[in-house]
Amino acid sequence: MTDDLGPLRQAMSDLSEHGGTADMYERALLKSRQVQRRRAVTTGAVAAAVVFAIGGTVAFAARHRPDPPTPPASTHTSDGRQNSSCPSTQTLGILVELPAGWSFASRAVECVETWAAADVRRPDASGVIYLFHYTAGTGWRFHDQGTGWDCQELGLTGPASFCTS
Amino acid sequence: MADSIDDLFCEFVRTRSPALLRTAFLLTGDRHLAEDLVQDALARTHRGRRRLDDPGHFEAYTRRAMYHQHVSWWRRRKVAESLPGELADVAQPGSDHARRTDLKLALHQALAQLTQRQRAVLVVRFFEDRSEAEAADLLQCSVGTIKSQTSKALARMREIAPELLSAVMEEA
Numbered sequence: 001m002t003d004d005l006g007p008l009r010q011a012m013s014d015l016s017e018h019g020g021t022a023d024m025y026e027r028a029l030l031k032s033r034q035v036q037r038r039r040a041v042t043t044g045a046v047a048a049a050v051v052f053a054i055g056g057t058v059a060f061a062a063r064h065r066p067d068p069p070t071p072p073a074s075t076h077t078s079d080g081r082q083n084s085s086c087p088s089t090q091t092l093g094i095l096v097e098l099p100a101g102w103s104f105a106s107r108a109v110e111c112v113e114t115w116a117a118a119d120v121r122r123p124d125a126s127g128v129i130y131l132f133h134y135t136a137g138t139g140w141r142f143h144d145q146g147t148g149w150d151c152q153e154l155g156l157t158g159p160a161s162f163c164t165s
Numbered sequence: 166m167a168d169s170i171d172d173l174f175c176e177f178v179r180t181r182s183p184a185l186l187r188t189a190f191l192l193t194g195d196r197h198l199a200e201d202l203v204q205d206a207l208a209r210t211h212r213g214r215r216r217l218d219d220p221g222h223f224e225a226y227t228r229r230a231m232y233h234q235h236v237s238w239w240r241r242r243k244v245a246e247s248l249p250g251e252l253a254d255v256a257q258p259g260s261d262h263a264r265r266t267d268l269k270l271a272l273h274q275a276l277a278q279l280t281q282r283q284r285a286v287l288v289v290r291f292f293e294d295r296s297e298a299e300a301a302d303l304l305q306c307s308v309g310t311i312k313s314q315t316s317k318a319l320a321r322m323r324e325i326a327p328e329l330l331s332a333v334m335e336e337a
Contacts, residue, residue, distance in 0.1 A: 005291055008322070008329045011272040012191060012292040014265055019190030019199050024182040025175055027200070028207030035208060 086111035087140050092118050092132060096142040104130075112160040116140065129162050173220040178207055181224055185231065191288045192235045194277050206230035225303075232289075232304055236281050268329060275326040283318035290315055 089104035098104075098120060105119035105127065116132040133143040151163035168176070182203065189199035209230045210223055217226060276284050282304075289300040290311070297315075301308045323330055 004330060007268055008272070008287075009291050010265065011268040011329055012288070014269045015272050016187035016191050016292060018196060019183070019186035019188070020196050021183045022186065022200055023179070024186070024200070024203055024207055025178040027204045028178060028211055031204050031208035032211040036212065 087116055087132070089118055091140065092116070092130065095132065095140055096130060110161060112158050113156055115143075115154060115156060115160070117160070117162040120145070131162065170214050170220070174211060174214050174223065177220060177223045181227075182207075185224075185227060188228070188288060188292065189231060189235075191276065191292055192231070192281075192285060194273060202231055202235055203227075205234050209234075229303055229305075232285050235285065271326040272329055275322055275329065278325055279318055279321055283314050283321065286311055286314040287318050287322075 086109055089109060092109065093104060101123035103121050105121050107119050110117045114134040116134070118130050118132070120128050120130050122128060128145055129147060130145050131143045131149065132140050134140050148162055148164035150165050151160055152165065154163075156163065185203045185206070186199055189202040190196060193199045193202055206227045210217075210227045213226065214223070217223060276287070279287070285304060286300060289295045289303055290297070295303065297308050297311045300311045304311070319330065
């Protein structure tokens with residue numbers, strides 16, 4: 001059996017007449033402008049929030065940034081060569097990227113003349129020394145890693161724990 | 166000189182508002198809600214009028230907005246439908262006018278018991294006389310969904326208001 005949809009269509013047509021004939025132009029325009037204004041305010045607020053969030057993050061990062069590569073203290077050793085102040089492990093951590101699981105040991109960095117040596121702990125609990133060198137033009141730079149160096153080759157005149165001879 | 170897009174929009178609203186309101190009334194079952202629905206849909210069209218490359222698209226865009234707005238409204242809030250006073254107008258019992266009024270009231274009550282999607286499908290298919298493909302495009306669903314929703318809606322109507330689907334057959 002198929003439905004006779006005539007009465008349904010007729011009833012729909014009759015019922016729809018109750019929708020009225022209101023003039024919708026002014027109402028639609030008013031609503032459109034309201035929504036536009038609300039969106040503009042929301043967009044402005046979101047933009048301001050983003051700017052504040054980025055600004056705050058930058059300011060926070062700047063305040064908590066580790067010490068930049070330490071400029072030389074410009075002290076001179078008795079032999080007339082330039083020395084530098086001793087960098088922290090934080091500073092050295094910026095200069096070199098350690099493999100995953102490796103970390104600087106808590107022991108203080110050993111600085112001798114223009115050289116700085118830091119102990120690095122490996123995941124298997126063994127240690128290795130990272131050696132850094134300071135030059136006036138470029139500051140501290142990673143030089144080598146190992147367990148000891150010939151300090152004569154490094155040009156060191158003073159004693160250092162990382163010297164093998 | 167060609168009319169500006171704002172002039173064309175104004176003309177569209179002034180000429181097509183009654184038709185839009187009729188559809189909106191069938192969707193909402195309430196005159197005030199129908200006006201709100203048309204107002205929102207027209208406002209949306211107004212905001213997008215410069216993107217619509219042809220003013221002829223105003224109506225299609227507005228109707229689509231109406232159907233979607235209608236479904237989302239009902240997801241957010243349940244609104245009690247009200248019968249306009251003149252809907253239950255007085256008619257001589259047994260007259261053709263009385264019969265049509267009865268059917269109108271039955272339809273109004275029956276539509277209120279359908280889901281919003283079923284209601285929209287019935288309005289698009291049997292009031293706007295759209296094909297299944299057009300209905301699917303308008304309601305942004307598949308033709309299969311239109312078919313199944315139409316079938317469910319008619320089955321429900323048969324239960325709630327059988328006189329709307331078989332009155333003529335009985336007379337015959």
